[in-house]
Amino acid sequence: xxxxxxxxxxxxxxxxxxxxxxxxxxxxxxxxxxxxxxxxxxxxxxxxxxxxxxxxxxxxxxxxxxxxxxxxxxxxxxxxxxxxxxxxxxxxxxxxxxxxxxxxxxxxxxxxxxxxxxxxxxxxxxxxxxxxxxxxxxxxxxxxxxxxxxxxxxxxxxxxxxxxxxxxxxxxxxxxxxxxxxxxxxxxxxxxxxxxxxxxxxxxxxxxxxxxxxxxxxxxxxxxxxxxxxxxxxxxxxxxxxxxxx
Amino acid sequence: xxxxxxxxxxxxxxxxxxxxxxxxxxxxxxxxxxxxxxxxxxxxxxxxxxxxxxxxxxxxxxxxxxxxxxxxxxxxxxxxxxxxxxxxxxxxxxxxxxxxxxxxxxxxxxxxxxxxxxxxxxxxxxxxxxxxxxxxxxxxxxxxxxxxxxxxxxxxxxxxxxxxxxxxxxxxxxxxxxxxxxxxxxxxxxxxxxxxxxxxxxxxxxxxxxxxxxxxxxxxxxxxxxxxxxxxxxxxxxxxxxxxxx
Numbered sequence: 001x002x003x004x005x006x007x008x009x010x011x012x013x014x015x016x017x018x019x020x021x022x023x024x025x026x027x028x029x030x031x032x033x034x035x036x037x038x039x040x041x042x043x044x045x046x047x048x049x050x051x052x053x054x055x056x057x058x059x060x061x062x063x064x065x066x067x068x069x070x071x072x073x074x075x076x077x078x079x080x081x082x083x084x085x086x087x088x089x090x091x092x093x094x095x096x097x098x099x100x101x102x103x104x105x106x107x108x109x110x111x112x113x114x115x116x117x118x119x120x121x122x123x124x125x126x127x128x129x130x131x132x133x134x135x136x137x138x139x140x141x142x143x144x145x146x147x148x149x150x151x152x153x154x155x156x157x158x159x160x161x162x163x164x165x166x167x168x169x170x171x172x173x174x175x176x177x178x179x180x181x182x183x184x185x186x187x188x189x190x191x192x193x194x195x196x197x198x199x200x201x202x203x204x205x206x207x208x209x210x211x212x213x214x215x216x217x218x219x220x221x222x223x224x225x226x227x228x229x230x231x232x233x234x235x236x237x238x239x240x241x242x243x244x245x246x
Numbered sequence: 247x248x249x250x251x252x253x254x255x256x257x258x259x260x261x262x263x264x265x266x267x268x269x270x271x272x273x274x275x276x277x278x279x280x281x282x283x284x285x286x287x288x289x290x291x292x293x294x295x296x297x298x299x300x301x302x303x304x305x306x307x308x309x310x311x312x313x314x315x316x317x318x319x320x321x322x323x324x325x326x327x328x329x330x331x332x333x334x335x336x337x338x339x340x341x342x343x344x345x346x347x348x349x350x351x352x353x354x355x356x357x358x359x360x361x362x363x364x365x366x367x368x369x370x371x372x373x374x375x376x377x378x379x380x381x382x383x384x385x386x387x388x389x390x391x392x393x394x395x396x397x398x399x400x401x402x403x404x405x406x407x408x409x410x411x412x413x414x415x416x417x418x419x420x421x422x423x424x425x426x427x428x429x430x431x432x433x434x435x436x437x438x439x440x441x442x443x444x445x446x447x448x449x450x451x452x453x454x455x456x457x458x459x460x461x462x463x464x465x466x467x468x469x470x471x472x473x474x475x476x477x478x479x480x481x482x483x484x485x486x487x488x489x490x491x492x
Contacts, residue, residue, distance in 0.1 A: 033260075185412055186411035
C-alpha cells in the first residue's frame with residue numbers, strides 16, 4: 001500500500017464565496033475526508049477502530065495557501081503521515097492544482113483515544129505500531145509551511161455569542177468541526193475578504209461542545225493576525241483559531 | 247445526447263446530522279449540482295447562457311423522501327426536464343440507492359431571465375426552442391410525489407431574526423439558496439428531528455437577499471405542516487418554505 005493518498009476535489013458553485021473562491025470550511029471538509037480515506041484504506045479508519053474501542057480525535061489543523069481554488073476548478077489533495085510522537089501523530093496535506101502545482105499545504109495533529117476512558121493511546125505500541133509503516137519522513141515529502149502557532153491571549157474581546165442549532169451538530173451530537181470554521185470566519189467584516197486574501201487559518205480543538213450550548217467568540221489582534229477563542233456557557237474553551245489575511 | 251442525466255453522490259461524514267442522515271441542505275446542493283450538470287452538457291449551462299445574457303433562476307424546489315441517505319452510503323440522482331410552460335420549466339429528480347430503489351423524488355421549477363432586464367424569457371422560442379428536445383414526458387419517466395404546494399399565511403409568528411454573514415453569500419453576492427434551507431431547518435427544536443422524520447421539504451424563492459440583510463423567520467403550523475416565511479428588513483418576502491415531519 002502506498003504511503004501517500006490522493007483525494008480529488010472539484011470546486012462546486014455553492015461551495016464558493018462572493019469572490020468565487022472555495023470556502024475555507026469546505027476545504028477543511030475535503031482535508032478531513034482525505035485523512036479519513038487514507039486511514040480507512042490502511043485499516044486505521046473510524047469503523048475499524050470503533051471495533052477496538054478507539055477513535056481519532058483531531059487536535060490541530062493549520063492551512064496555508066498561496067491561492068484558494070476557484071469555482072469549477074479541479075484539484076487534488078495528497079495526504080501522508082509525517083511522524084508519530086507517542087500520543088500524537090502529525091498528518092500533512094498538499095493541496096494541488098490539476099497541473100500539479102500547489103495551491104498550498106496543511107498540517108494536522110491527531111490523537112487516538114479510547115472511547116470508554118476518553119484517554120489517549122500510545123500510538124507506538126497500539127496494533128504493534130502498525131501506523132509507523134506509513135510514516136513518510138520530511139526529507140521524502142515536504143510540507144513547506146510553518147508548524148502550528150502558539151496562542152497567547154492577553155485581553156481578548158467578546159465580539160459575538162451564538163446559539164447552536166440542528167445544522168451545527170454531527171453524528172456524535174458534537175458541534176461539527178467544520179462548522180466552527182464557518183462561525184469563526186463569519187466574525188470578520190466582509191471588507192476583509194474583499195480587500196485582502198485569507199492566507200492562513202489555524203484551529204486548535206480543545207473540548208467538545210454540544211447542541212444547545214451557546215458559543216461565545218473572543219477576538220484579539222496581534223502581529224497582523226487575529227486570534228479567536230471560542231468558549232461555552234461554562235467559560236470552558238472549546239477551540240482557538242488564528243487567522244491571517246494578507 | 248440522452249435526456250436523463252445521472253449524478254452520483256456519496257454521503258460524507260461531515261454532511262450528516264446527529265441521526266447519521268444527510269442534511270436536507272446537502273441533498274439540495276446535490277440536486278442543484280445535478281441540474282447544473284444536465285443543463286451544462288446540453289449547452290444550457292450558466293456559462294453558455296451568460297454569453298447570451300441569460301441565466302437560470304430557481305423558483306421552486308420540493309423534495310419528498312421515504313428515507314434520507316445514511317452516512318457512507320452511495321447513491322445516484324437522476325434528473326430530467328418534465329415540461330416547458332413558456333416562462334417556466336419543470337425539472338424532476340429521482341434520488342436513488344445503489345440498488346436503484348428510490349430514497350425519494352424532487353420537483354423544481356426554473357425561469358430563464360435576461361441578466362440586464364431581469365425579465366423572464368420565453369423558453370419555447372429561445373434558441374429556437376432547443377430545450378424542448380430534452381423534455382421527458384410524465385408517461386416515460388414519472389415523479390410520484392405531489393406538485394408544489396400552496397402557501398396561505400394567516401397569522402404567522404415571528405420566531406427568529408438573524409444577521410447574515412460571509413458564509414451565507416454566494417458568488418453573486420446573494421444569500422446562497424442552500425443556506426436558506428439550513429437556516430429554516432435550524433428553526434425546529436431538536437426533538438422534532440429526534441422523534442420524527444423530515445419527510446417533505448419545499449421552498450419557493452421570491453426575491454434575492456444580500457449580505458448584511460437581516461432575515462426574519464415567521465412560522466405557521468397548519469394540517470401537520472409548518473409553513474415558514476423569510477422576510478428582509480424591508481418586510482419584503484425572500485422565500486417561503488413548507489416542512490413536513492412524520
